[in-house]
Amino acid sequence: MRRYTTPRLLIKVSGADLTGCDVYVTFRQGRREHTVKNPPMQVDGTDAYMEVRLTQMQSARFRHDRPVEVEANVVDFNGYRAATNIAETSFDRQLLEVPRHNG
Secondary structure (H helix, E strand, C coil): CECCCCCEEEEEECCCCCCCCEEEEEEEECCEEEEEECCCEEEECCEEEEEEECCHHHHHCCCCCCCEEEEEEEECCCCCEEECCCEEECCECCCCCCCCCCC
16 A cells, blocks of 8 residues: 555455444554444455555555554444454555645
């Protein structure tokens, strides 16, 4: 992923049918944090696939020189909460570090 872009991150949660659950995907780098609630999701058997998208300004919040932690938390209709392992990703630098829009 690159800063100041609109990246799409695909997350697979194996062995879990998350239908009807609230899902929170959190990105954290030091004090910088961004959470996406209920990203679009598809369930295939017992695996769930989530598509998390960020805006240009959301991707710009993260520095290029340090890893970004990513974790999904899930809360079912009974209030039971579970979390995935924390994974790491990165946001690469780019030359045009200002927001751009079509038009």
